[in-house]
Each structure stands twice: as C-alpha cells, then as structure tokens.
Amino acid sequence: MGRYVIRRLLQMIPVFIGTTFLIFVMVYAVGDPVNAMFGDRAPDPATAAQLRAEFNLDKPVWQQYLLYMAHIFTGDFGNAFNGQPVTELMRTAFPITLRLAIIAIVFEVVVGIALGVITGLRRGRPVDSSVLMMTLVVISVPTFVTGTLAQYLLGVKWGWIQPAVSPAAPVGELLLPGLVLALLSLAYVTRLTRTSISENARADYVRTAVAKGLPRSRVTGRHLLRNSLIPVVTFLGTDVGNLMAGALVTERIFNIQGVGFQLWQGIVRQNSPTVVGFVTILVIVFLLANLIVDLLYAVLDPRIRYA
Amino acid sequence: MRGATRVTWAFGCVTAVTLAAAACGGGGGGGTTAGSSAGIVRAFWTDPQNPLEPANTNEVQGGKVLEMTFRGLKRYNPDSGKAENAVAQSIDTKDQQNFDITLKKGWKFSDGTKVTAKSFVDAWNYGALVTNKQVSSYFFEYIDGYEDVHPTDESAKPKAKTMSGLKVTGERTFKVKLNQKFSLWPDTLGYAAFSPLPKKFYTDHESWLKKPIGNGPYKVDSYTKGQAMRLSVNKKYSGPDKPRNKGVELKVYTDQNTGYTDLQAGNLDIFDELPAGQLKNAKKDLDGRYINQPAGILQTLSFPLYKKEWRTEKAKQVRRGLSMAVNRDEVAQKIYHGTRKPATDLTSPVIKKSGGYKPGLCGETCSYNPKKARKLIEDAGGLPGGKVSITSNVDTGSHRQWMDAVCNSINNTLKKDGACSVNPVPTFGEFRKDIAEKKFTSLFRTGWQMDYPLIQNFLQPLYYTDASSNDSGYSDDRVDKLMNEANAAGQSEAVSKFQQAEKIVLEDLPAIPLWYQDGNAGYSDRVSDVRLNPFSVPVFTDVRVK
Numbered sequence: 001m002g003r004y005v006i007r008r009l010l011q012m013i014p015v016f017i018g019t020t021f022l023i024f025v026m027v028y029a030v031g032d033p034v035n036a037m038f039g040d041r042a043p044d045p046a047t048a049a050q051l052r053a054e055f056n057l058d059k060p061v062w063q064q065y066l067l068y069m070a071h072i073f074t075g076d077f078g079n080a081f082n083g084q085p086v087t088e089l090m091r092t093a094f095p096i097t098l099r100l101a102i103i104a105i106v107f108e109v110v111v112g113i114a115l116g117v118i119t120g121l122r123r124g125r126p127v128d129s130s131v132l133m134m135t136l137v138v139i140s141v142p143t144f145v146t147g148t149l150a151q152y153l154l155g156v157k158w159g160w161i162q163p164a165v166s167p168a169a170p171v172g173e174l175l176l177p178g179l180v181l182a183l184l185s186l187a188y189v190t191r192l193t194r195t196s197i198s199e200n201a202r203a204d205y206v207r208t209a210v211a212k213g214l215p216r217s218r219v220t221g222r223h224l225l226r227n228s229l230i231p232v233v234t235f236l237g238t239d240v241g242n243l244m245a246g247a248l249v250t251e252r253i254f255n256i257q258g259v260g261f262q263l264w265q266g267i268v269r270q271n272s273p274t275v276v277g278f279v280t281i282l283v284i285v286f287l288l289a290n291l292i293v294d295l296l297y298a299v300l301d302p303r304i305r306y307a
Numbered sequence: 308m309r310g311a312t313r314v315t316w317a318f319g320c321v322t323a324v325t326l327a328a329a330a331c332g333g334g335g336g337g338g339t340t341a342g343s344s345a346g347i348v349r350a351f352w353t354d355p356q357n358p359l360e361p362a363n364t365n366e367v368q369g370g371k372v373l374e375m376t377f378r379g380l381k382r383y384n385p386d387s388g389k390a391e392n393a394v395a396q397s398i399d400t401k402d403q404q405n406f407d408i409t410l411k412k413g414w415k416f417s418d419g420t421k422v423t424a425k426s427f428v429d430a431w432n433y434g435a436l437v438t439n440k441q442v443s444s445y446f447f448e449y450i451d452g453y454e455d456v457h458p459t460d461e462s463a464k465p466k467a468k469t470m471s472g473l474k475v476t477g478e479r480t481f482k483v484k485l486n487q488k489f490s491l492w493p494d495t496l497g498y499a500a501f502s503p504l505p506k507k508f509y510t511d512h513e514s515w516l517k518k519p520i521g522n523g524p525y526k527v528d529s530y531t532k533g534q535a536m537r538l539s540v541n542k543k544y545s546g547p548d549k550p551r552n553k554g555v556e557l558k559v560y561t562d563q564n565t566g567y568t569d570l571q572a573g574n575l576d577i578f579d580e581l582p583a584g585q586l587k588n589a590k591k592d593l594d595g596r597y598i599n600q601p602a603g604i605l606q607t608l609s610f611p612l613y614k615k616e617w618r619t620e621k622a623k624q625v626r627r628g629l630s631m632a633v634n635r636d637e638v639a640q641k642i643y644h645g646t647r648k649p650a651t652d653l654t655s656p657v658i659k660k661s662g663g664y665k666p667g668l669c670g671e672t673c674s675y676n677p678k679k680a681r682k683l684i685e686d687a688g689g690l691p692g693g694k695v696s697i698t699s700n701v702d703t704g705s706h707r708q709w710m711d712a713v714c715n716s717i718n719n720t721l722k723k724d725g726a727c728s729v730n731p732v733p734t735f736g737e738f739r740k741d742i743a744e745k746k747f748t749s750l751f752r753t754g755w756q757m758d759y760p761l762i763q764n765f766l767q768p769l770y771y772t773d774a775s776s777n778d779s780g781y782s783d784d785r786v787d788k789l790m791n792e793a794n795a796a797g798q799s800e801a802v803s804k805f806q807q808a809e810k811i812v813l814e815d816l817p818a819i820p821l822w823y824q825d826g827n828a829g830y831s832d833r834v835s836d837v838r839l840n841p842f843s844v845p846v847f848t849d850v851r852v853k
Binding site for chain 1 (some may be wrong): 355437440443462532560561562571734736
C-alpha cells in the first residue's frame, strides 16, 4: 500500500510539469497583457517595457516558465497585475470554493445515493420512473438556467434569500448555490447508484445474506450498498476537481468570490500569473482526488489490493 | 433585507452543525447591524485593474474611487464638464507656456497633513518617472523635462528623477514650465493623474496602497481587494461639494447580471454598468430609476492609411462613400437601444458646444445615403481589392453585433454580398497588439475615451502626425499647423482653431465617426439625486439616501 502511494505520487511529477507547462504556454501565447493594461489607447513604449521587465514578459517563454516554476517551489506564485500576491488571492478564494464544493458533495452523496438506493430497490415502480424523469430534466437543463431562475425566483420575486452571496460567503448563503452546483452531478449519482444497486440486488452474495436471515437494513446497507458504490465513488472523485474548477458559472451567477471568479477575471484581464497559479493548484487537487479514489476502492472492495 | 438574512443564517447553522463544519458566527459579515448601513450608498464595483495610485489608474472602476478620495487643482463640473478651480486659487500665464499656480488655504489630506505645493510637485514627478511604471505617465508629457525622467526609447535609463519644469516657490505656490505652448493645459488638470499625494505615499507605500489617503470628500475606511471598499465622509474636506450621505460602500461583483439582480432585489443602490442584454427592459424594470447620459466616448472606424492603397485620392472618395453606407441610426436604436447616438463630428456632446462640440460638422458624409455612397465608390473604381473587412475585438461592447450590421449595410449599399466581411479578434489585448504592429489592411475599430473634456483631447492624440494614438497613420501639415496655433492661442481662440483642424480631418476622413457612447446607470428607490459626471462616474457626493 505504502509503496503504491509513493509510486503514484512520483507519477504525479511529470503530469504536473506537463500540465503546468501547457497551461503556461497557452496563457502566455494569447495577446499581450501589458497592451491591455493601457485601455483603449496605444501604450507608451517606455512604461510598457518597464512593466514587461517587471513581470518577466520580455524573456522567451521557456525562460519565463523556468523562472515561474523556480518561484513556485519557494511558495511564491508571483503578483497579479494589480500588485496583489497571487497567494493572497488563493487564501481568500480557495476556502470559499472549498466550502461550496463540500456543500455540493454533501447534497450529491446524501440526496443522490438515497434516491439511487430507493429507485434501485423499486425498479419499474412509479417512484423509480418519476425520479428518472426528474434526473433527465436536470441533466438536460444547463446550470446557468437553473441558477439564474432559482436566483430570480427566490431572491427577487419572493425575497427569501439574498440573490448575491456576501464576500465572507457563510455556509447559509452558499446552500442554494451549492444545490445548483450539485444538481447535475446529483442526477448522475442517482442514476449510477440505481443501476448498480439493481444489478447487484440479484447477486449471489445478496441472496446468501438474505438466506442467512440477516435483517433487511443490514443486507442493503452493509452488503449491497457497499459493493454498489465503486462506480459512484469513481464519479465523485473526479467530480471534486470539477466542482472546484467548474464552479465558474455558479460563482458568477451568485457573485461568489471564489476560484471560478478569480480564474474568470484572470482570463478576461489576461492576468497570466493568476490563471497559471490557480490552475496549478487545481491540477494538484485533481491528481490527489484521483489518488484518494483509487485508495478508496480497496476499502470498499476487499478483492482489490495494492501491493 | 435584514430579516431575510437572519433566516438564512439560522438555516445555515443547522447545516453547519450536521456537517460538523465551521462555526456559524464566522458568517456575520463583519457584524453589520441594521444601524451601520443607514445613510450609506451601496454601489456596484469591480476590482480596479491596477494599484490605486492616481497616475496608475486609467479605467472607470479605479476612477470611481479617485473621484471620491482626491481633488486636484481643478475639477470638472459634473454638469457642464467645465474645469473649475478646486485646490487651485489661481493658475496664471502670460505666454501659454509658463504657469504660476497658487493653492487655496486650508486644504488637508484625510490624515491631517497639509496639501502644499510640494504635494503636487512630488506627485507629478512620481507619476512621470518611468521606473515607477505608471500607466498614465503621458499626462505629464507637456511639462518641461519630461523627456529626462521618461525617455521615449524603451531601453534608455532616465537621466533625472524630477522634471526641470516644476519649481516649488512657496508653501502654496509653484511654477510650471511646459515644453511647448499649450493654452488649454490648465483645463487638463482636473484629471485624477494630477492629484496631490501625502507624504505617507512615499514613506509607507505598501500601507498607503492598502488604504489610500487623499484630500477628497470621502476617506477610505477599509479596503478588501476583490470584495469591497467602505468609504466614509472625510471631515477634513475643504471643497464645496460636501457629501449628502454618510458614506459609500463599493461592492465587487463578478458578473453584471448579478449586480442587476441585486439592484432589483434592493441590495444595491447604484449600478452603473448595466449589461447590454438588460438595456431594453431597464427603464421598465426599474420604474424609471434609470439614467442615460452622454459619456466622453466616441467610436470610430479607422482606415490603415499606412497602406498605399488607402492613401490615394480615389481611396479618399471610397472612404467617404463607406461612411455614407453606414446606417448609424439603425445600429444605435436596434443594437444599443438608444444608448449610442449617431456621431456627426469627432468630439462628444459631453464637452458641450462651448467646449467645441459641433454637431453636423461632418455634414452629409456622416448621414446615411446609400445611393450617393454607391456612386462615390463606383466612380472611384470600387473598393481597394474589391472588398473590405472590419476588425475589432469582440469580448466587450456588443462589437460583433454592430460590425455585422455595418457590414450588411455596406453590402446592401453596394448590392454585393461579399463586399464587406467581419474579422473578429477574441481579446482586446490581441487587437491592440495588431494595431500597434500596423497589421491591418482594411477598416478597424478605434474607440476613444477622453482623458479630459477638451476638444484638444479628441483631436491631438489621434490626428496629429505620429501622435500617441494616431492608429491610422494620418498626417497632414495643415492639421498639425492649426493644432500648434491653437495651443499657442488664448483659450477661446484655441477652440475655434481646433474646430478648423477637425473640419480638415473630416474631409480627409482617416476615420469614420460612428456613434457617441452614453453612460447609463440604474438606482434603487432608497436613493435619489443620482447622476453621472462627464466620465460616466456617479456623482456620489450628491446622492441622498432616504
């Protein structure tokens, strides 16, 4: 197990270097951020040259990349073009998005798996078909539609909530955005669990468990559900990364100043240090989430062993 | 508003407990009680692009803060746009080149230190010095000695740290020598880049940036980058426009649509960046609490006169024909819902007729006349190369839509389908790069946002030979000569000289005037007396909170 983890961690290094380099090249290949800082006018060449020197933009891309990576390993992600250290932006943005992602995942796990178990055990009954219909609707409506609609109805029309989340982004205000963010994945979790459960319900070990006279709850919870969760866990693992990065739409709708917002602003303003910095962290999150998923397999299914 | 928040918090606590997550009290948002927001104006904001130094701020969002926290020698009257003395007692000159400036008594920064002649001179020297990397450095380019602190050559080091044209002669007096005659120069001093700076700006720059200190009607109480800025009334303010409210809270929004929703829900009082998609309904949605006022922005379509085929006499006729082929009214109404007005000169209604705005100066060239347009273009032997294209960035401003409309208009005029095509560039940075490298072979968009409400600013930087924003490469001796004369003449004569130059530019037509841009804003029923200044920044000092 330990060796497996170490091997996986070592494998992350080339992946990490490759992805960050690609992102770096892509961000820096588009246009000239210094030009854009001068608004609707031609930049004054002397000032522009000074700014380029400050952000190392006057050097070739590979050299910029090496400089950037060297700084990163000392914990310095550089400064955004408004002079604010990127690490400071991260300190405010990541906790907020993390909170949002956790809320979303809790919704997914609790509601999604519950619905999945119920429908999986009652295949073909009215409950099953109506939940299936609902998931279909959720999957086919894009997030910004559900988000804006929920915001308008609850925030403006009925006035139950504040349409925009305050800068501190307390958990209470993040409930609705979290739900909106979770909806799509929630639908997938429901469907995955349902299929898995209904398949395994006919498996030999379930029949054995029932024949031993175990209580129904124990059969479902301990034997059936645990074995049916493997595909769901895989999905949730990749979803953690998606929720962190893909919250962009939801964060914009509800004015949440998290990772999506910083990324969006970084892209719009061609603020390359912000974009590369945030994406670098996201890459790490993705890699670690995947590792944890793989390790969880072993816990859920004793047949899987890592040497 | 308060009731609703409390309910969601309570709900939040329950969940927080079940999640075994962070304590609920953390969400108090700084513990605002109902009392503290009374009398405070809550306004839309986005994070300023550059640090909030006066000479380093060139966009509206940073400008908003500077307008509240700083007063320079002059200030542009929010109604007329005229430059009026603020900190200056007098600015005198005999030869339009050497100016004697005297400050009023009693002005103080919000930290209690005095505003002296040195506060101005040091600030201007700081703004001009190339190593300080201030994006608005060029504002000081007319001051003698600017070349030494800010060499044009990219690799040259500055020869001096201060400009020789600035001399402090007393606590409240200083002399300015310009490197050329410039009669309207005193009127440029209302721009934020000319603001005075307190000592702390130099001695403790870091903490100044975190909480800027100025001499304006408001002072900054707290500033959380990317989230909000709270400003309260500066009790030491000496100007006449004392705030009629208790303060301003600028709230950062990530998306204009959210800002609009928040305005409708009553959580925001002033919202000055209405999303294009909402313009149509804004008036109705907001019960008339909507303003639409001229802004000092002119959109034009420039020709690459640096290309041979566009420089000929025949090409001039084609340029005129193309201008007549554009249906400006239709675009202004259908795409911009009246927030753009068809342009008929090269300035803006903001500077008023007294300042040199002259509607109709462009004459029939700027009115839609498809028959004549076709005749002019056909007589001149058709479009150079048989077709034209229009290039612009398309990330903002509904540029894609109007380019399509203008191209359609040209195609219909010439009765030829592929006569005009649109060439969208994804980002403004890329577009600007192509302009700088003179890459275009056909029409491209050029927008101009004025630095100060003067006719000079609409013409000289754009059409003087080799001027900083002369993107089309236009050059005409008569125009240069008239502008030089205007700068040497007295203030009133200067305007008419500039208009003569403008007339010649419009005849040569290096750029087609398209439309004057308006600034707009919506406000909540909690506030009144909301209006915008010539730079489309809300005049916060006037706003009353009910």
